[in-house]
Amino acid sequence: MDPSSQLPWKPWHHVVTLREDLRTGELALNQFAADLYEVLMQSGKRPLYEDPHPFFALTYPTHNLRELAKDVALRLAGQNDKAVQQLELTYGGGKTHTLITLRHLFHDPVHLPTLPAVDEFVQHIGQTPPHARVVALCFDKLDLERGLEVRAPNGQTRRLKQPWSLLAYQLAGDAGLAQMRDDGQAEERTSAPAESVISPLLESVTQQGLSILVLIDEVMMYARGRYSQDPKGWDALIDFFQGLTQAIVKTPRCAVIASLLASDPDKNDTLGRRLQGQLYDIYRRQSESAVEPVVKEDAAEVLRRRFFTPESIRDRNAFKPHVIAALKGIxxxxxxxxxxxxxxxxxxxxxxxxxxxxxxxxxxxxxxxxQKTRGVLRTFALALRDAEHWDDSPLVGPSVFLNTPAQTDLAAATRELCIYAENEDDSGHKHEWKGLLIGELECARRWQDQTIGLKHRELEQAVVATFLHSQPIGRTAKLKELTRLIGPTRPDKINLEKGLRGWAEDSHWLDDQHTDTATDATLPKEWRLGNRPNLKHMHDQAEKDIVTDVVKDRLEKEIGKLKTWFQVPPGLGVRLHLQPKQPSDIEDDGAFHFAILGPNTASEASDPSPDAVRFLTEKTGPNTPRAYPNAIVLVVPSRDGLRAVEARIKDYLAWEKVDADLGKLEATVDPARKNQLQTKLQAAKQAVPGLLRQAYCIGVTLAAHQQPVAFRLTVSGDPLFDAVKAHAEARIMDATLDVDALLPSGPYHLWHPGDTRQRVKVLVNAFAERPALPKMLRTQYLYDTLADGCVNGAFVLLLTRPDRSVRAWWRTRPDDAVMTDKDLELVLPEAATLVELDSVLLTPGRLPGLWTSDVLTVRQLYDYFQGGHSIQVDKGGGYEEPLFIPKTERATVDAAIQSAVVAGTLWLVNPPSSLWAEPIPTGVLTEAATLRLPPPAINVLELLPAALPDAWVNGQATVAAIAQALSAKNSLPLPWKTVCDAINGALQANYLEATGTWPCEIAAAAQVTLREKMAAPLKITPTVDYGQKPAYHTQIAIAEIELATHEVQDLADVIPELTTLQATHAFPMRLFVRIECGDGTKELSEDLRTQVNAMLEKVQKSWQLKK
Known part of the structure; x- marks a missing residue:
């Protein structure tokens, strides 16, 4: 079955039929190049042009061509003045075809064939064309040395050299030649004839009843050569044309039609254009506006008549459904x-x-x-002949310029187009379009094959369409122009855009000035295939030259640039290693090590590389295993990630090379191209760090089962170590442990059965040695946990000094230097004997279960530390467990009691002794002695007679009496220091005064007598003048009292309340503050007074101590 029968449209070649001579190749391509001279001479070589019948069968009478024929006919009939006409055509635009048309119309009008084209000309002219003697000056055939053979009206031929000779001979034979000479000889004259010579010649012909039509073709072909041979010969030619045009205009029923351009583009150089300008000037003086017989609107009909059978193109209405089908896709x-x-x-x-x-x-x-129409005819003749066999498009579009689907070479028509484009002048640079298009079509096919919905070679069509639109160099195709050309085969819009985007990304020759403006979601607005490789092509070529070692060197440098990201946050105590070369570069010392390994250790999750594992298990080699393998965590790149980074680095290096190459061409590189390159260079450069971060995503360490494990990390912009620390498989502990975890009953099995003591250093190092244990980020955490255990009584820490003396810590925290001492031992409380006991521990609340009341007997204390003793402590949640109290010898306990009493933290009572903040005499510290918290301070007012009458006799009392009375009042002998402090306070407050030596020891207390001190009344500056308002003083309420220093602070605390009360009730209030320094027996030194005044000035500058 014909695949085209399944299409929702008919291919163009199923609607119109190619002419058989084109299909079979009988129509030679050179027949598209018309030859006026052969028609003139009727040589029989080109019957297609020489015979009016086949000629008019293929000729399309365009509107402009019919108008030209009408103007010429009327001129030859003597009905208008349009004697001189100039054809305005580009090369191959149908100028010679036009001249041949005029020759056939007016040479023998009576015998014109009966054909539609002839009828159109005759009807447009409005009469039978007049008979004319047609003369042709075919300058492309006129040789400067040998001249050209032409035919006289009588059929004879003669070879002549001068253009005016050719004219005269064709008009009147030898008589014409003789008429232009003074001597009447039928020979050529060397000088150009003037108008006065040419006009009689023309009249001699018109007098015979004939009109004259002079056809001039390819003037520039001859003019260039004549000028090069002899510039004066060029002047003669100019004179000839001047005289000819003047004579034609003056002579009725004469016309000249001239085509000045040369069919050889090489003649259109600077000299050619100057000479051409001079000719134009001559013809413009005599002619109307230039005529363009064939315009682009005529192109389709010209092509139809030349390529398709008349029967298949006769009914245009039959085309409509096929056009509608094509437009549906567009x-x-x-x-x-x-x-x-x-x-x-x-x-x-x-x-x-x-x-x-x-x-x-x-x-x-x-x-x-x-060559315009001729070029289009040749191109489409080649294209249609081949495409008819496979093209399934509804219209003749860019697909006809593709080769057979199985072929990768260019189609013949496309090769010919490439030749035209390759020979285009562009500052001496030849464009290799054939190889370029082959590569671009191959790229398009790759994307075509992997893109669904593209079944009619749409991307290949896009390449051809872009190539066509890119001529001449610098032109572009708008996106809409491409899709309109491709659209008739109804490609899926989304998939076409996807395919176009893929081609644009991979193309080596699409101008990246336009493709770089597109995004992932958009297509370039303009498309151009350039004559120079785009930056991507230069990049791809440069990339091929980059060797692996260069990539690896750059990779190591790029890894080094990520040092900040690899850096471990300060304060963690982690040692960082960047790309160590061998395992021995990482110390085996028990500290936590974090290593970033090089590319050779690349691994994948669950598949650590052998090179990476060596860093975990080896110290210096396979025979020296690492002692602390659990203190190392590695990060290595993933294999896929590493390949991506290496590819990107190679990409970046290639862009650097392109930059260097373009730098050598600084003068010829446009700024836009430089900017594009810099954008790509920066993008490639900036992509490397991000990809490198993504690549370093594999953590490697020893698992709890002692086997290496690799795990994937979730990396971000945060420090890499954060991601490692957060991963469960890294098993990194960044906190202190629970104290119970380090006990023999804990989960880590740190104790051998029956062991009650071990070195702290051994226990700490165990976490670096054993993979089954957590990886402690900071060993300080372990020391802190052990210290915490010592503080809460779970451990006893013992340190044996070099002199064999021993220090012990229990329920107290050793300093850091002690904790890291290699000789420090950890002992379980039930197996320990304390050789020293911190006296602070004896105070209430420090040791659980020791103080059950406000009084603790020394015997109870002895029992508490007798050994083998434990108490139940609450562990929370209603759970209790025993806490063992280490054994402590009585002497050690006594030393602790002695220290506590001397330090004033405990009060020892063993009647009649009462000791606080003083040494304990020998023999007083017995089992019957009791310990209490220090006694409270005695208010000085409690020493006055009103409060202590039993001690006072006749207004005086001895210190001994005061002490006895106070002890009796408290039912407990008071410490001598407590009594002394109370008396000193009363003396300082001026409530009492003493006679005798004070202070004194308790033995001399009976010799010191105390009396109440009678102080003078306080003088207060009156608020108002008593003389004026004697009753005012009685209206003031005064509160006076001596305050202890701590009570001044209490007063400050209530000041806000007083001011609030004053504001509420609006009464005046003044504060008077009096400070006394000294006891009245010794004058305060000047230095002390200065210091006190400096402090008082901070309150108010005028406040000063005065004598």
Whole structure:
């Protein structure tokens, strides 16, 4: 079954039929190049042009061509003045075809064939064309040395050299030659004839009843050569044309039609254009505006008549359903492709896509060597002949320029187009379009094959369409122009855009000035295939030259640049190692080590590389295993991530090379290209650190079962170590342990059965040695845990000094230096004997179960430390467990009691002794003695007679009496210091005064007498003048009292309340403060007074101590 029968449209070649001579190859491509001279001479070589019948069968009478024929006919009939006409055509634009048309119309009008084209000309002229003697000056055939053979009216031929000779001979034979000479000889004259010579010659012909039509073709072909041979010969030619045009204008029924351009583009150089300008000046003086017989709107009909059978193109209405089918695909990409006008345009152009012919007639005509209509005819003849066998498009579009689907070479038509483009002048640079297109088509096919919904070679069509739109160099195709050309085969829009985007990304020759403006979600707005490789192509070529060692060197440098990211936050005590070369570069010392290994250790999750494992298990080699393998965590790159980084580094290095290469061409590189390169260079450079971070995502360490384990990390912008620490498989502990975890009953099995003591250093190092234990981030955490255990009584710490003396800690915290001492031992309380006991522990609340009341007997204390004693302590949640109290000898306990009493933290009572803040005499510290908290301070008012009458006799009392009375009042002998402090306070407050030596020891207390002190009344500056208002003083309420220093603070605390009360009730209030320094027996030194005054000035500058 024909695959095309499954399509929702008919391929163009199922609607219109190629001419058999084109299909079989009988129509030679050189037949598209018309030759006026052969027609003139009727040589029989080109019957297609020489015979009017086949010629008019293929000729399309365009509007402008019919107008030209009408103007010429009327001139030859003597009905208008348009004697001189100039054809305005580019190379291959149909100028010679136009001249041949005029020759056939007026040479023998009576015998013109009966054909539609001839009828159109005759009807447009409005009469039978007049018979004329047609003369042709075919300058492309005129040789400067040998001249050109031409035919006289009588059929004879003669070879002549001068253009005016050719004219005269064709008009009147030898008589014409003789008429232009003074001597009447039928020979050539060397000088150009003037108008006065040419006009009689023309009249001699018109007098015979004939009109004269002079056709001039390819003037510049001859003019260039004549000028090069002899510049004066060029002047003669100019004179000839001047005289000819003047004579033609003056002579009725004469016309000249001139085509000045040369079919050889090489003649259109600077000299050619100057000479051409001089010729134009001559013809413009005599002619109307230039005529362009064939315009782009005529292209489709010209092509149809030349390529397809008349029967298949006769009914244009039959094209409409096929046009509608094609537009249905185009309208998906272009909303403007709707409406009757668009439909009519496509019908007029069918089967050719109008946008395709538009490209040739608006862009390719700008190529020096592309010969417009002739070039289009040749190109499409090649394309249609081949594409008919496989093209399934509804219109003749860019697909016809593709080769057979199985072929990777270029189609013949496309190769010819490449030749035109490659020979385009561009500052001496030749463009290798053939190889370029082969590569681009291959890239398009790759994306075509992997993109669904593209079944009609749409991406290959896009390459061809872009190539066509990119001519001449510098032109571009808008995105809509591409999709309109591709659209007729109805590709899926999303998949087409995906494929185009892929081609744009991989293309080596698409201009990246346009493709770089696109994003992942958009396509480039403009497309251009350049004559120079794009930056991507240069990059890909540079990338091939980059060796692996260079990539590895750059990779190591890039890893070093991530030092900040690899850095461990300060304060953790972790030692960082960046890319160590061998295991011995990482110390085996029990400290926590964090290593970033090099690329050679790349691993994957659950698959650590052997090179990485060596760093965990070896110290210096396979025979020296690492002692502390649990104190190391490694991070290595993943294999996939490393490949991605290496690829990106290679990419970056390639861009650097491109940058260097372009730097050598500084003068020829445009700024936009430099900016593109810098953008790509920076993007590649900036991508490396991010990819490198993503690559370093594999943590490697020893698992609890002592086997290496690799695990994937979740990396971010935060320090890498944070991700490692947070991963469960790293088993990093960043906190102190529970004290119970270090006990023999704990989960870590740190104690051998029956052991009651071990060195602290051994226990701490166990966490670095044994993979089954957590990895302690900081060994300080272990020391802190042990110290905490010592403080709460779970452990006893013993340190044997070099002199064999021993220090012990229990329920107290040793300093850091002690904790890290290598000789420090950890002993379980039930197996320990304390050789020293901190006296602070004896105070209430420090030891559980020791103080059951306010009084503790020394015997109870002895029992508490007798050994083998434990108490139940609450562990929370209603759970209790025993706490063992280490054994302590009585002497050690006594020393602790002695220290506590002397330090004033405990009060010892063993009647009649009462001791506090003083040494305990020998013999007083017995089992019957009791310990209490220090006695409270005695208020000085309690020493006055009113409060202590039993001690006072006749207004005086001895210190001994005061002490006895106070002890009796408290039912307990008071410490001598407590009594002394109370008396000193009363003396300082001026409540009492003493006679005798004070202070004194308790033995001399009976010799010191105390009396109440009668102080003078306090003088207060009156608030108002008593003399004026004697009653005022009685209206003031006064509160006076002596305050202890701590009570002044209490007063400050209630001041806000007093001021609030004053504000509420609006009464005046003044504060008077009096400070006395000294006891009245010794004057205060000047130095002390200065110091006190400095302090008082901080309150108020005028406040000073005065004598």
């Amino acid at each position: 309208q998906v990409f272009d909303d403007s492709a709707k409406g009757k006008k668009v439909e009519n345009d496509f019908v007029q152009s069918y089967p050719f896509h109008p946008d395709l012919t538009e490209v040739f007639y608006t862009k390719w005509v700008g190529l020096d060597r592309f």
